[in-house]
Amino acid sequence: MTTATRRPHAGSGPLIDPQLASLLERQDQVAAAAGRRAVELIREWMLAQDRSWLAVDFTKTRPEPPFADDEGLAAAVRALPRRAFGSGLDLRGSFIVRLQALNAILGLMHADRTPMPPRPRLEVVVAGDDVTVFLDGAQLDGAAAYVVDAGRQRSYRQWMSARDAAIDRSSPAAGALLRKFYDHPPASGEIAGAPAGRPGEQR
Template sequence: MATTTQRPTGAADPQLTALMARQTQLAEAIERRAAEVVRAWLLDHHRTWVAVDFTKTRPEPPFDGDDGLTAAVGKLPRRAFGCGLDVRGSFIVRLADLNGYLGRLHDDQGPAKQQPRIELVIVRDPDGGTDAAMFLDGAELADGDVSEYVIDAGRGHVYRDWIESRDCVVESASPAAAELLRVSYDYPPGHQYIDGAPEGWPLEDGEDR
């Protein structure tokens, strides 16, 4: 009986993985900038659309001689080309589609304000802990770059330890996060599960803490 030999599989090279992630980010940045350039061209020429050759590499005449427009058209993202070829065999790039892609209003001619894309993936183990991973603009942040605060009154805390934990995280957090943390620790959901809390805690709104 013939047997097959499987080659051992190893972990991906970390440097290659990081370079590939940067390549993806660069490609996305190029597509976005191309959309901004074409959008600016449409606004400057008081147009709401431009026809593009079926190869998606150049605008149709009479604008095929515009080198700047041609360079940008060739780098547009797929979603900028609408619903496919028209009856003449051309793609139509519409201002409305670019506005939607860029998240702009029709009459907004100011510079693009790019909001960071933040993604948080939380995996909860009912019988264990919680793992969280954060991504900023598509790139995962290292553990050392993220400050994670978990407030869970139902995990068997003692009041004294609870208050010490509050003071520690409030001191280390940014001012905005510190205020939310302070309120969350002082008025936690499930506070009845914290052992050793003084009578009347948490205080009602308006009472002195």
């Protein structure tokens, strides 16, 4: 039986605290990212060892001998998503993590043994208003920078104008994040004439 973290919402009583909602969202994002990275690492290990499966202790906390003392492998095992253990327990009471299951999570063919390409390295250098972006060490031109700083707009009208302009020219994903930060910024008391508790209006 699959269980999910219950999230308060408008129909179930008082609205959830915005900061808590943001933290819970990030918690889910971090868990998903850690799970995917764990899948990638164990898949890489299997390919290097010329294996197609890994036996894991029934607690799902570490691999079975002779790999039980590999702490790096154990850390990855603990972060694996549930789907990786789809084969269930074997006759010895161990979980079997199979290459086919890891491939399925990564969207690969079941028998694929091709190494994953290295992930791109993205770097952002911010110096005041100057933002420089590097991808795998090469500078990218034309990157859009959005700075949400209550100290830059001294009036509510300026704040709302900056908010609307940023959201209008941003992508949908960036716009959603900008809307959250503009509507609930730190140091919002510096915005003259802002409504109490919330400088932005939903749009």
